[in-house]
Amino acid sequence: MKAIFGKKIGMSRIFTEEGESLPVTVIQAGPCQVLQVKTADKDGYSALKVGYEELEESHVNKPMGGVFEKAGVKAHRYLREIRLDSDSEDINVGDYINVDIFKPGEKVHVSGISKGLGFQGGVRRHGFGGGPKTHGQSDRLRAPGSIGQSSYPSRVLKGTRMAGRMGNEKVTTTNLTVAKVDPENNLLCIMGSVPGKRNSFVKITGAK
Amino acid sequence: MDLMSKLEGEYRKKDIPKFSPGDTVKVHVRIKEGDRERIQVFQGTVIKKRGSGLGASFTVRKVSSGVAVERIFPVHSPNITEIERLRMGKVRRSKLYYLRNLSGKQSRIVEKKEDKKVNNKKAKAK
Numbered sequence: 364m365k366a367i368f369g370k371k372i373g374m375s376r377i378f379t380e381e382g383e384s385l386p387v388t389v390i391q392a393g394p395c396q397v398l399q400v401k402t403a404d405k406d407g408y409s410a411l412k413v414g415y416e417e418l419e420e421s422h423v424n425k426p427m428g429g430v431f432e433k434a435g436v437k438a439h440r441y442l443r444e445i446r447l448d449s450d451s452e453d454i455n456v457g458d459y460i461n462v463d464i465f466k467p468g469e470k471v472h473v474s475g476i477s478k479g480l481g482f483q484g485g486v487r488r489h490g491f492g493g494g495p496k497t498h499g500q501s502d503r504l505r506a507p508g509s510i511g512q513s514s515y516p517s518r519v520l521k522g523t524r525m526a527g528r529m530g531n532e533k534v535t536t537t538n539l540t541v542a543k544v545d546p547e548n549n550l551l552c553i554m555g556s557v558p559g560k561r562n563s564f565v566k567i568t569g570a571k
Numbered sequence: 572m573d574l575m576s577k578l579e580g581e582y583r584k585k586d587i588p589k590f591s592p593g594d595t596v597k598v599h600v601r602i603k604e605g606d607r608e609r610i611q612v613f614q615g616t617v618i619k620k621r622g623s624g625l626g627a628s629f630t631v632r633k634v635s636s637g638v639a640v641e642r643i644f645p646v647h648s649p650n651i652t653e654i655e656r657l658r659m660g661k662v663r664r665s666k667l668y669y670l671r672n673l674s675g676k677q678s679r680i681v682e683k684k685e686d687k688k689v690n691n692k693k694a695k696a697k
Binding site for chain 2 (some may be wrong): 375377378384391548
């Protein structure tokens with residue numbers, strides 16, 4: 364499975380040669396250096412352990428410094444795994460994964476942590492309709508309505524949708540189209556929006 | 572390192588002439604019909620300019636045979652091959668929506684003979 368890690372830069376538009384305007388999210392993706400190759404024999408599953416965004420050695424604590432030293436690679440801010448379908452043979456420790464694994468027109472999934480929206484009511488959080496505006500209603504405009512029955516069950520069922528903290532959770536946007544790949548600047552332009560705010564960490568996976 | 576402007580620089584046009592709301596302009600638009608390509612010219616008054624960077628656009632209004640037509644053009648679109656400024660207009664606001672309610676003599680815009688900003692700069696230089 365192809366995957367790469369990156370940072371959301373922001374949204375913009377690009378033009379095709381025909382003059383069509385495409386709304387794109389710009390992501391600075393990779394290069395991701397491989398720290399460890401996990402195999403089915405040794406680890407029970409196949410994966411690549413990769414690092415993203417290089418750091419100064421002095422910004423890494425001693426235990427993590429040891430991990431990087433052992434692998435013989437530079438220190439990185441983020442360490443993540445990329446699961447593989449079968450053991451990889453042509454990728455070794457120290458290799459880089461770059462944006463050119465994706466081609467324009469390809470479909471991808473993008474995962475990230477969504478923007479934290481704080482405490483939100485039912486209308487915003489779950490799409491409740493709210494109450495009627497008119498016919499003598501007061502203080503009912505954005506009310507959630509009934510949250511259960513009285514004598515039975517006589518309690519509020521677990522998981523009942525109510526107001527609460529919204530956002531700041533892992534979200535995956537699926538089947539987005541790659542509009543442009545810029546290997547020189549490690550940039551990836553993906554059509555449509557992507558979870559998270561600017562400079563947030565995202566994972567881009569090839570869609571099957 | 573501003574990655575966004577690096578990317579946008581690739582698509583940004585560098586030779587956009589100066590024009591502002593109230594000006595009369597000729598916009599040359601590339602039009603594709605099947606596999607034939609031709610240039611269409613749209614001439615009218617700029618009534619709005621908005622946005623910055625690649626998202627910038629402007630609106631041109633013209634009245635042709637009694638029917639008003641407004642077209643919105645993205646400034647940086649490759650389909651816009653040329654923008655010509657024919658005449659500068661003297662207006663006091665940035666969005667000329669009031670033209671929509673006017674017709675005939677009232678909808679005329681007084682011509683601005685000189686660019687004051689440029690002249691002021693020259694005067695200061697002296």
